[in-house]
Amino acid sequence: MSPAPTFETIPETVAAIRKALPEGLHTPSVGIVCGSGLSGLVESLRDVTLVPYDGLPGFAKSTVPGHRSSLAFGFIGEKQAVPVVAMLGRFHPYEGHSLSTVMYPIRVMAALGIKDIIITNAAGALNPEFSVGSIVVVRDHLALPGLSGFNPLIGPTFSPEVTRFLPVSGAYSPALRRLAFLAAHQLGLPSDDLVEGTYAWVSGPTYESPAEGTFLRRVGADMVGMSTVPEVLAARELGVGVLVLSLATNKVVIPEKYRSIKEEVAAELAGKKIELPVEEVVSHAEVLEIGKIKGDVMRKLVAKIIDLIPESVRDATQP
Ligand SMILES: O=P(O)(O)O[C@@H]1C[C@H](O)[C@@H](CO)O1
Numbered sequence: 655m656s657p658a659p660t661f662e663t664i665p666e667t668v669a670a671i672r673k674a675l676p677e678g679l680h681t682p683s684v685g686i687v688c689g690s691g692l693s694g695l696v697e698s699l700r701d702v703t704l705v706p707y708d709g710l711p712g713f714a715k716s717t718v719p720g721h722r723s724s725l726a727f728g729f730i731g732e733k734q735a736v737p738v739v740a741m742l743g744r745f746h747p748y749e750g751h752s753l754s755t756v757m758y759p760i761r762v763m764a765a766l767g768i769k770d771i772i773i774t775n776a777a778g779a780l781n782p783e784f785s786v787g788s789i790v791v792v793r794d795h796l797a798l799p800g801l802s803g804f805n806p807l808i809g810p811t812f813s814p815e816v817t818r819f820l821p822v823s824g825a826y827s828p829a830l831r832r833l834a835f836l837a838a839h840q841l842g843l844p845s846d847d848l849v850e851g852t853y854a855w856v857s858g859p860t861y862e863s864p865a866e867g868t869f870l871r872r873v874g875a876d877m878v879g880m881s882t883v884p885e886v887l888a889a890r891e892l893g894v895g896v897l898v899l900s901l902a903t904n905k906v907v908i909p910e911k912y913r914s915i916k917e918e919v920a921a922e923l924a925g926k927k928i929e930l931p932v933e934e935v936v937s938h939a940e941v942l943e944i945g946k947i948k949g950d951v952m953r954k955l956v957a958k959i960i961d962l963i964p965e966s967v968r969d970a971t972q973p
Pocket residue numbers: 688689690691718744746774775776777858879880881882937938941
């Protein structure tokens with residue numbers, strides 16, 4: 655595991671990034687995090703400058719297929735040219751990265767000047783009403799590792815300026831969530847394409863057992879994934895407005911009734927013909943495939959949302 659970066663290295667990282675950038679991109683106002691298979695969001699950017707993570711103090715390398723390892727700086731928007739920075743690839747604790755490493759790029763983007771951040775991820779749908787391909791505007795989270803002793807903010811506070819006790823009841827900006835639905839309307843997306851829900855953060859890298867899926871659904875989660883919440887906390891700690899868009903790449907297996915091998919054997923011994931159920935298995939390849947199929951919709955949505963953020967909001971710290 656790379657040594658956990660601290661706030662002391664931020665100025666050094668910011669200086670290294672700015673050195674690689676043309677003048678107009680030194681202070682991006684919106685950050686984007688591209689989830690698994692969603693690095694194509696970068697195609698909305700104009701006049702792109704890529705800054706590889708390699709060589710940036712405090713940055714690690716993403717080891718997950720579907721995650722590149724670069725920051726992309728550029729402009730987005732039809733109405734206005736909004737300077738943005740996108741993370742093409744994120745860090746996950748299951749890769750062996752410390753939680754400080756996972757949060758570090760968010761803290762660097764805040765130091766560069768972002769006022770809002772749009773965090774995307776690929777996640778499993780627990781809510782039976784959601785379809786594969788639905789985009790979920792996250793309204794709340796269940797931080798399972800946080801509740802069990804691995805809150806990303808445990809330890810010395812990141813800097814002397816941030817609060818020790820961060821409230822998270824309003825972490826997901828209602829103003830930005832509203833813009834997401836307005837943007838979907840303006841793009842003419844079918845109403846079922848964009849839904850609202852609660853994201854459960856688990857450590858991974860295993861997908862959920864049927865009992866775990868059942869448990870998470872019963873305690874109120876609509877989606878489950880292995881990222882995002884540490885990034886949300888890091889952003890909120892620094893007053894950055896947060897919007898999370900979760901792409902439902904698969905349905906989590908939640909059995910109505912467990913298959914009974916005992917009953918199957920009894921039926922077989924009694925000479926009865928039985929129909930064996932098809933076993934559903936989630937795979938990262940399937941996750942990436944849905945990312946590819948829905949990537950263009952996600953890209954247009956993110957670009958439209960950024961276009962709709964009024965300058966007054968981008969220039970002020972979100973409530
Ligand atoms: O980085 P995200 O949260 O988009 O990636 C999800 C969670 C795991 O990293 C991976 C599992 O398929 O996709």
